[in-house]
Amino acid sequence: MSWNRIITGDCLDVLPKVPAKSVQCCVTSPPYYGLRDYGVEGQLGAEKVPDCLGWATGSPCGECFVCHMVQVFRQVWRVLRDDGVLFLNLGDTYCTKAGKGDNAPQTKWKKGATYPNGAPHRCAELEGFKPKDRIGIPHRVAFALQADGWYWRDEVVWDKVNPMPQSATDRCSGVHEIVFMFSKRERYFYDWKAIEETATQKGRVRSDPVGGNKYIEGVKHSNGSVFEGSDNRRKRSVWSIASHPLKEKHFAAFPPRLVEVCVRAGTSQKGCCRKCGAPVVRVLEKTRVATRPGLDSKVFGGPNSQFRVSKDPRHQEEWDGKEVGNRDPQRHVTGTKTIGWKAGCDCGEGTVPCIVLDMFSGAGTTCLVAKQLGRRYLGIELNPDYVAMSNRRINGAAPRLV
Ligand SMILES: C[S@@+](CC[C@H](N)C(=O)[O-])C[C@H]1O[C@@H](n2cnc3c(N)ncnc32)[C@H](O)[C@@H]1O
Ligand SMILES: [Zn+2]
Numbered sequence: 001m002s003w004n005r006i007i008t009g010d011c012l013d014v015l016p017k018v019p020a021k022s023v024q025c026c027v028t029s030p031p032y033y034g035l036r037d038y039g040v041e042g043q044l045g046a047e048k049v050p051d052c053l054g055w056a057t058g059s060p061c062g063e064c065f066v067c068h069m070v071q072v073f074r075q076v077w078r079v080l081r082d083d084g085v086l087f088l089n090l091g092d093t094y095c096t097k098a099g100k101g102d103n104a105p106q107t108k109w110k111k112g113a114t115y116p117n118g119a120p121h122r123c124a125e126l127e128g129f130k131p132k133d134r135i136g137i138p139h140r141v142a143f144a145l146q147a148d149g150w151y152w153r154d155e156v157v158w159d160k161v162n163p164m165p166q167s168a169t170d171r172c173s174g175v176h177e178i179v180f181m182f183s184k185r186e187r188y189f190y191d192w193k194a195i196e197e198t199a200t201q202k203g204r205v206r207s208d209p210v211g212g213n214k215y216i217e218g219v220k221h222s223n224g225s226v227f228e229g230s231d232n233r234r235k236r237s238v239w240s241i242a243s244h245p246l247k248e249k250h251f252a253a254f255p256p257r258l259v260e261v262c263v264r265a266g267t268s269q270k271g272c273c274r275k276c277g278a279p280v281v282r283v284l285e286k287t288r289v290a291t292r293p294g295l296d297s298k299v300f301g302g303p304n305s306q307f308r309v310s311k312d313p314r315h316q317e318e319w320d321g322k323e324v325g326n327r328d329p330q331r332h333v334t335g336t337k338t339i340g341w342k343a344g345c346d347c348g349e350g351t352v353p354c355i356v357l358d359m360f361s362g363a364g365t366t367c368l369v370a371k372q373l374g375r376r377y378l379g380i381e382l383n384p385d386y387v388a389m390s391n392r393r394i395n396g397a398a399p400r401l402v
């Protein structure tokens, strides 16, 4: 297989030709149900039925949007390594007549064009949905993939920061989309350290819930010790990322920063084994930092005690001089530091960059970001105009990553 290219074609035809278990990470955004006409035959997202519920009933129709997604992601399962991860971005759709009201397609569905299963989407006429219903497409797909064997590991809210204005006056403006993470196994490669966030509250105060003592990061405590704290924290599940207007004409491109987080978490920056593809893993050192250095564990009661048994002063006197409890002088926070990297296998071969897949590659943002981060990539896209656009972007000037 030659990587670092975008193949023009239907992902259901192309994916079977990709070697099994060859890819470390998939970052993708399928066409949203009923939203846009990408102008090519074979496009997904134009199905008449959003969800036949076959994933729940055990009799999938094979033709609805959710069934199509299950078929595509079965192929992704095959090409993904067992320790690989899948990041899946999907938007929701409101039930409406095509071209009218909420989420009206930005590109008109063409009269007389061939769409999968017959007709442009008119879900106001669909059984089980009322006009104006939110369909819940992302979660229907997530349930279906879970039923198909995927481990549903994460749901991220992409807060779009600069969303398109919306006209609805009987609900909130939708300003978020979902990014799901799935894995094939309980354990998988996930470099949480690569996507750590900087804690916003520098110099934050830690108060002692029992004694009321305060420990301020970086400030010397009376016994001479300094609480260092940690400036970083684990990546949180709300990502505030502005969407990114493209010079080129593609309306649904990922913001590069969103892809960047997924690629950094889902692939190793040090690459993978040339022979077996196992990602090189971080070696971390944990440090325990005491937050109550030098404090006694015993706490005594009394009117002047820092420990208040109750608000009633008579009650406080009853406990005068008596031991009322313990606090843990061992309380600590754990910091982690990268002290090296090690091979994820015993092959002893050299390393090559990890591979990122996007089989709905559109304007090629996933491939572009993968390249900029020194990873290999494979894109698949049905519309040849978008493939040309992607190649222009990948070979041309690059957007800045943060
Ligand atoms: C939401 S867009 C993806 C945009 C992409 N994430 C980016 O950053 O540009 C979905 C893309 O899937 C393509 N597509 C639709 N059906 C497809 C199929 N069966 N196989 C491959 N690509 C398809 C559409 O042409 C469209 O470009
Ligand atoms: Zn179905």
Ligand SMILES: [Zn+2]
Pocket (backbone or CB within 6 Å): 273, 274, 275, 276, 277, 278, 345, 346, 347, 348, 349
């Ligand atoms: Zn190996």
